[in-house]
Amino acid sequence: MTEFAQQVAAGFVNGCIYAMLALALVMIYRATNHVNFAQGEMAMFSTYIAWSLLEAGLPYWAAALAAVAFGFVAGTLVERVALRPLHGAPLLSIVTVFVALMIIIQSAAGLVFGHESHSVASPFDGWGRWGQGLLSGHALGTVAVTLAVLASMSAFFRFTRLGLAMRAAALNPLSSSLSGVNVNRVLMIGWGVAGAIGAIAGLLAAPVVFLGPHMMGGIMIYGFAAAVVGGIDSPPGAILGGLALGIGENLLGAYVTGNELKLTIALAVMFAILVVRPRGLLGGKAIQRV
Amino acid sequence: MSRAATAGQAGDNLLEVRGLSATYQATAVLKSVDIDVARGGITALLGANGAGKTTLLRAISHALVKTQGSIRFDGQPIEGLPSDAVARLGIAHVPDGRGTFTQLTVEENLLVGAITRPRGGEVRRDIERMYALFPRLADYRGKPAGLLSGGEQQMVAIARALMLRPRLLMLDEPSFGLAPLVVRQIFEVLGQINREGGLSILVVEQNARLALDLARHAYVLEAGRVAISGPAASLRSDPRVKKAYLGI
Numbered sequence: 001m002t003e004f005a006q007q008v009a010a011g012f013v014n015g016c017i018y019a020m021l022a023l024a025l026v027m028i029y030r031a032t033n034h035v036n037f038a039q040g041e042m043a044m045f046s047t048y049i050a051w052s053l054l055e056a057g058l059p060y061w062a063a064a065l066a067a068v069a070f071g072f073v074a075g076t077l078v079e080r081v082a083l084r085p086l087h088g089a090p091l092l093s094i095v096t097v098f099v100a101l102m103i104i105i106q107s108a109a110g111l112v113f114g115h116e117s118h119s120v121a122s123p124f125d126g127w128g129r130w131g132q133g134l135l136s137g138h139a140l141g142t143v144a145v146t147l148a149v150l151a152s153m154s155a156f157f158r159f160t161r162l163g164l165a166m167r168a169a170a171l172n173p174l175s176s177s178l179s180g181v182n183v184n185r186v187l188m189i190g191w192g193v194a195g196a197i198g199a200i201a202g203l204l205a206a207p208v209v210f211l212g213p214h215m216m217g218g219i220m221i222y223g224f225a226a227a228v229v230g231g232i233d234s235p236p237g238a239i240l241g242g243l244a245l246g247i248g249e250n251l252l253g254a255y256v257t258g259n260e261l262k263l264t265i266a267l268a269v270m271f272a273i274l275v276v277r278p279r280g281l282l283g284g285k286a287i288q289r290v
Numbered sequence: 291m292s293r294a295a296t297a298g299q300a301g302d303n304l305l306e307v308r309g310l311s312a313t314y315q316a317t318a319v320l321k322s323v324d325i326d327v328a329r330g331g332i333t334a335l336l337g338a339n340g341a342g343k344t345t346l347l348r349a350i351s352h353a354l355v356k357t358q359g360s361i362r363f364d365g366q367p368i369e370g371l372p373s374d375a376v377a378r379l380g381i382a383h384v385p386d387g388r389g390t391f392t393q394l395t396v397e398e399n400l401l402v403g404a405i406t407r408p409r410g411g412e413v414r415r416d417i418e419r420m421y422a423l424f425p426r427l428a429d430y431r432g433k434p435a436g437l438l439s440g441g442e443q444q445m446v447a448i449a450r451a452l453m454l455r456p457r458l459l460m461l462d463e464p465s466f467g468l469a470p471l472v473v474r475q476i477f478e479v480l481g482q483i484n485r486e487g488g489l490s491i492l493v494v495e496q497n498a499r500l501a502l503d504l505a506r507h508a509y510v511l512e513a514g515r516v517a518i519s520g521p522a523a524s525l526r527s528d529p530r531v532k533k534a535y536l537g538i
Binding site: 181 | 351353354372373377378383385389390391392393398401402405406450454
């Protein structure tokens with residue numbers, strides 16, 4: 001039973017990271033109807049920034065803050081420079097740009113920081129073990145940070161004017177413009193937020209999977225799968241999908257298929273959902289105007 | 291005739307459009323249109339489907355169309371400004387189809403209308419004023435606007451536009467698809483806010499009778515040009531208008 005509990009607990013923690021990445025994907029999708037294929041690479045690069053600052057002697061929290069700020073700025077730049085000029089372009093062109101970004105950022109990381117893996121210490125190592133040894137300090141820290149991010153995102157969208165403007169711009173850009181919202185600027189900020197969230201996910205993943213240019217590749221597949229399972233336009237779906245996938249892959253890997261097939265499971269799940277119920281568990285059909 | 295019959299000097303006009311041509315997806319829809327909206331007045335824009343009425347409003351708020359010509363708002367040229375800038379200058383456009391945020395609550399719709407204004411008590415007071423103007427909406431304040439009937443959504447759309455505290459309110463076919471009783475209520479409210487607040491109104495309508503009862507001045511567009519213009523009273527008795535638009 002302990003092994004089961006351990007798998008569930010570890011799966012829950014992994015699920016938090018998938019959920020955060022899926023949330024960033026959902027945010028971008030709701031605002032732009034596009035999937036940000038470069039999400040993982042952006043997160044990885046931001047994490048490298050933190051690592052460089054750590055190596056240079058900065059305390060963890062300063063390095064982490066800098067990485068999150070970098071993620072925000074990088075997100076806004078991607079919108080402004082790579083995507084805004086493509087407004088109204090055919091879908092294939094836009095997807096190509098995303099894939100190109102993915103490749104470019106990964107190569108740039110290798111060029112600038114080298115291709116070796118690095119181990120990164122977790123800031124939560126001093127937290128000891130919890131829940132009768134079930135959760136490491138880092139695991140607990142991951143859950144805590146994820147909850148904090150989800151709570152602040154929720155509060156941001158529900159209670160702030162900028163959050164309302166973002167929701168409005170995603171739902172109906174024309175009406176938002178006519179009410180005075182600068183839709184382009186709001187979109188840019190939304191991209192910044194997605195970039196910042198990605199950076200946080202990368203910082204949480206690095207102590208576990210080791211920092212390297214390919215660090216986020218596998219994790220992003222789970223992130224995409226989580227977004228698809230939950231519903232690409234549903235924030236609660238992203239969280240549900242992430243946790244379900246995290247726990248599910250661990251249990252299936254431990255008791256059914258063995259660990260080598262865990263990634264395959266994620267891909268298979270994504271495929272199945274797209275075939276059987278494309279809108280995901282909690283995704284909605286668009287409200288039709290009568 | 292394409293020149294508008296201006297009532298008085300330029301200073302009396304809140305909005306002056308001169309020589310406006312507009313294309314929508316490479317088709318020329320408006321061809322050198324001149325219209326005025328008097329300060330504190332109500333101006334109606336009539337015409338058949340496809341005459342260019344919706345395009346004219348879109349040209350003023352610079353949404354979806356490419357334009358040439360001059361548009362002056364309170365003496366200031368606004369042609370070429372992006373639509374959010376036009377809104378911030380004080381022109382509120384209630385588009386055809388209403389543009390309600392169906393997935394946001396009624397109250398959130400109103401808050402979006404006020405999004406460019408500083409936070410605070412003024413916005414709250416205005417929201418209460420909207421509920422006083424449109425009592426039906428108060429019952430639905432926390433519900434998604436998509437649940438409301440067509441008439442109620444029209445009220446939400448107008449209230450959202452009014453939350454901007456505009457100087458010019460433009461409406462595109464507010465009566466479209468609504469029951470006569472509801473339409474009458476809405477037009478009464480329009481008349482009321484014009485009388486009490488001095489809000490200038492430019493209303494596009496298929497329902498010529500209703501529009502000519504409300505407005506003081508009117509234009510009839512045909513195939514992208516101004517065909518007839520003048521005081522609403524004289525248009526009501528104009529045989530061309532009576533035959534084509536009033537069904538008399």
